[in-house]
Amino acid sequence: MPTDPSTVPQTTAPLRWPVEPAQGGWYTDAEQAALTLAFHDSAPWRTGWKAAAHESALEVAFSAYTGASCAVAFNSGGTGLEMVLHALQLAPGDEVISCAINFVGAHIAVIGQGGTLILAEPDPLTLNLDPSDAEQRMSPRTRAILVTHWNGASADIRPFLQLADRHPHPVHGPPVVIVDAARACGGRTPSGAVVGAEGWATVFSFESKKLMTTLGQGGMVTTNDEDLAARLRRLRTYGRSEHWGTNQLMTKAQAAVGLVQLARLDGMNDARITQAHQRTRRLAGIDGLTLPPTLHGRRHLYYRYNLLVPPSWAGEGRNALMEVLAAEYGLGSIINDPPTYLGHQLVRAHTAQRCIRAEQLAARLLCPCSHPLISAAEEADICDAIRAATATVARTYGP
Template sequence: MPTDPTTVPRCKAPRRWPDEPAQGGWYTDAEDAAMREVMDDSLSWRTGWRGTERITSFEDAFAAKADSRYAIAFNGGGPALEMVLHCLGLQPGDEVISCGLNFVGTHLPVLHQGGTLVLAEPDPLTLNLDPVDVEPRFTTRTRAILVTHWNGLVADLRPFLRLAACHPHPRHGPPVVIVDAARACGGTTPAGHPVGAEGWATVFSFETKKLMTTHGQGGMVTTQDDALASQLRRLRTYGLSRHWGTNQQLNKAQAAVGAVQLSRLDEMNAARVARGHQRTRLLEDVPYLTLPPTLTGGQHLYYRHNLLVPESWAGAGRDALMETLAERYGLGSIINDPPTYTSHDYIHARTHGQACPRAEQLAARLLCPCLHPLISDAEEQEICDAIREAAEQVARAFGTV
């Protein structure tokens, strides 16, 4: 049975830096003022917390930012993805291709909506879904490709759009491309488009650890498709008295704060990218670590700063490095993420023995030490010194010096 490999650093010693930041961005007086204004506006029993104007304003601003015709707000990224897949109308046997190296919340909705999850390998450099491995996995039952901008590195969607066009479903036509952009809000694709402009639907999360947040939970879907936008609006509001639906609405306080966070997103992302690039520079002389590719122009937002240890350290050596960082230096890290079928029982039971050897091998080498834009330059130097020293200690233990 799968275990949870994200919990490898079992050291309970106090840590100066947590396994991962509890909040991805940060709040300012502007968010506080927006929240106070909404609270003052909502005290009366005649008004309460409903406020479609604020929500619509937030959606319009988000659509403009993403260069998309529509943006539809939800109370979470998970529910938003669930409803997008519901709109696809998956039937038994319908297949959705997605990268095995992923967050479990990307794959659970596929299974819950009745789809067959087809796992594919990550690209060894970007760790995003590898289009070369996707092509042979197409069948006459393929309905969608679900692409994740994994850990902030924005995937190139053009190969997947071309593959979909070349492998039409016999009844539904070309499979759709659905994008999980929970960790890449505000990014730019290699084609030069804002994240959210390409594909049938792009799903964003505003959960507390994400690049922007609406009081800890929230989500958005962008699309250029009129019918999809209309259906999503019905679904989140009990079907608007005509169809099946549920309640997945954002409230006006979240929308007000989200509008401020959106206006500051480029600033927060720029600080995160600068921190990610600085960490790469400070670690570039460590021979035991493979560092993330240094990309510019918003193509990598460093939701996580991925490190890969040598293949000979895979598993035990990586775990030793994480334990050393936690125990001796107070630096937390996380495996973000292992293959979903190895870490979640429900997914494991429903992927019928599928395996992605490359994903498993990369995951066994992966660790993501804590990174946040508000870490000071002095602290960042300490963190990188700790990583360097810990890597040397593990190298001696594994005879790779």
């Protein structure tokens, strides 16, 4: 089985623009004020940093924003996903289907919670999980379908809900649909729903690079299943003296900042979308370079700005383009993401599967640095660099 551990150019310094932004949602005086207030509120020894009231306020606001019945805060999106999978009580042999192109954390969580990871191919346009290929992977052992809104391109959840209904588990009934929205907070799906309202559970990350952030880490799970929400609250607080659990609570400071970030989320996403559309207009007409889809009828957030080089450039030519961008123009880029079994030994050891379409698409993929706070002048320089570097590589690898 091939491996491809490198996801960034060899030339990483000095770069005018990094391989990816270290911060996604940005902070203002409002976040600073909320953090200062939380600090002063927590200073008395009789008060301290107990987070319950702030955490609850963020959960209520997040539930209202997404339209989901319940929202449960966690100290990270990763732990939230682990606890959702834990609540399934996966038995040996129970299968979870997920797209091969993904962040490794989702697949490690499945393996860590005792599930058998079944990899499926991406849709060629969005690189989200392909419903048709997922259906080919269904079996009487399928317990869950894990759908990722990959890089901000909102997936249509309805086909997976229908797929689950058509293939019930002989004991547990229809497999549940779990949604990974770590990179799609604030998105809309083709049904018109806000990301987080559909499926059994939707997991969000507020890690530093995400669309809204809470001081480096943080996460949320939304669900319309009140029993699941109650169980998740037990799991994050040592089982509440009744069941197994651990400490996965969000802090008061994170929740206080999260409330401000949530209020600003649509504005930050609007700026991201505007910049991405402007970049697409500037890059139009480059021979062989496939630009990210606009996805009319849904809200594509462009967590990363994905480019696909021509098939003849796959692998070697794509890598050459990343090197030219970095070495000659100071523009960093990242492959976000290759199939997880190519870059992570645990996933590779867990499955003998290969997803050829995923490998072919990932070999053409690169994501040049993009962020809404990049100035208009710098954005023009970035687009000029992509156009010039593509022309340079085309002289070797063809149009």
